[in-house]
Each structure stands twice: as structure tokens, then as C-alpha cells.
Amino acid sequence: EPEVTQTPSHQVTQMGQEVILRCVPISNHLYFYWYRQILGQKVEFLVSFYNNEISEKSEIFDDQFSVERPDGSNFTLKIRSTKLEDSAMYFCASKPVTEAFFGQGTRLTVV
Amino acid sequence: DQQVKQNSPSLSVQEGRISILNCDYTNSMFDYFLWYKKYPAEGPTFLISISSIKDKNEDGRFTVFLNKSAKHLSLHIVPSQPGDSAVYFCAASERNTDKLIFGTGTRLQVFP
Numbered sequence: 270e271p272e273v274t275q276t277p278s279h280q281v282t283q284m285g286q287e288v289i290l291r292c293v294p295i296s297n298h299l300y301f302y303w304y305r306q307i308l309g310q311k312v313e314f315l316v317s318f319y320n321n322e323i324s325e326k327s328e329i330f331d332d333q334f335s336v337e338r339p340d341g342s343n344f345t346l347k348i349r350s351t352k353l354e355d356s357a358m359y360f361c362a363s364k365p366v367t368e369a370f371f372g373q374g375t376r377l378t379v380v
Numbered sequence: 381d382q383q384v385k386q387n388s389p390s391l392s393v394q395e396g397r398i399s400i401l402n403c404d405y406t407n408s409m410f411d412y413f414l415w416y417k418k419y420p421a422e423g424p425t426f427l428i429s430i431s432s433i434k435d436k437n438e439d440g441r442f443t444v445f446l447n448k449s450a451k452h453l454s455l456h457i458v459p460s461q462p463g464d465s466a467v468y469f470c471a472a473s474e475r476n477t478d479k480l481i482f483g484t485g486t487r488l489q490v491f492p
Contacts, residue, residue, distance in 0.1 A: 327479070368414060
């Protein structure tokens, strides 16, 4: 069964460093997303991406965040200068039309 | 701003009995609702959804009920199985928007 895959599963980075979280969405899906879940809190929407551009973003998704679909398969989330409060599980998701399918997540720890 | 609320953080049910997970929402613009299941160290897995034009949707052991006037939905699992033990998230979206608004989740434990 096709699935959304994310790498790495765990990333530890120093505060102020840049990180890139990678995702391979399901191949025939058209819509791509990043969500995050801070420990003990709910899953929060970050950004949606369709037709090679951002279609919607939350207030969390400020200038330190960017997304890219550099080729036909990968979808990346870049955090330019990480802060301690960026520590969270980051989930990539994709959908064909209706229901979103999520990856297993990348745990980002900023120290 | 909790637009989607799951007021029960946990639920414990005996195997074979019915599990009922509840979700309330405040945004009357929501028109699509979903339930996701999440195991530790995994991403949310889609379970079942319902459009606001319906009041019930059934898929095997899972049934979702929507009461628009009460802004309430529920997920029924019957019969419950130990493998159903997970955290269940309710999520909602508005028409013409992509983003899902999640509840805080309910941890279901099904014991033998």
C-alpha cells in the first residue's frame, strides 16, 4: 500500500542552525501539507502546497519556514534558524482529493 | 482558540464492547469531519470521515455520527478490539480550505 515517507525519523540540531525535513508524498497525490505536534499538544496545521505554490499557511509558518518541491517526488520543509520552541514532531501529509494521508513524522529536537 | 474539542483525554473499554469517542466543535463553517487514529511514534492514520450533508457514515466496525445542531460528532467502534488501543483525533475543515483543525485527542484503551 502506498504511503507517505519522511526522513529522518529523528533530527537533533543546535539552536540557530538550519534544518531540512524531507518527505516523499504518495505519487498520484496533488495536495501536500506540513503539520506539527509539540509534545503534549494537538496537531497543528503549518502549510498547504498545491500546483507548486503555497495555497494556505498558518500564523506559525513565519519567515523562518519555507517549503519546496524540488523535483517530482520530494517535498521539503526548511527551518532557517531553529529555536528551542521548534522542537516537535513534524508530519508531512498528502491527499488526492479528500482525505489526507500522513507520514510517520520527524521528531525535531532543538538543543 | 479551541475550535475542535475532545473533552475526554482517555477512555477504557472492555474488548467486545462499544467504544464511543466524542468531539465538539464551535466553528459553524466546518463542513467536513474526519477521525484519525495514532499509535506512538507513528503518524495519524485516516479512519473515517463525514460530510456535513450527512448525519451518519459507516465503515465496518466504525461509525461516525454528526449532529450539526449540537455541533457534535462521535465515533463508535463496535466491537472494540485490543488493537484499537491508540489515540483518536477528531479533525475538521471548512469549505474551500485545505487545513485540518485537530482536537487534542482521546486515548482509547481496550482491555481483554
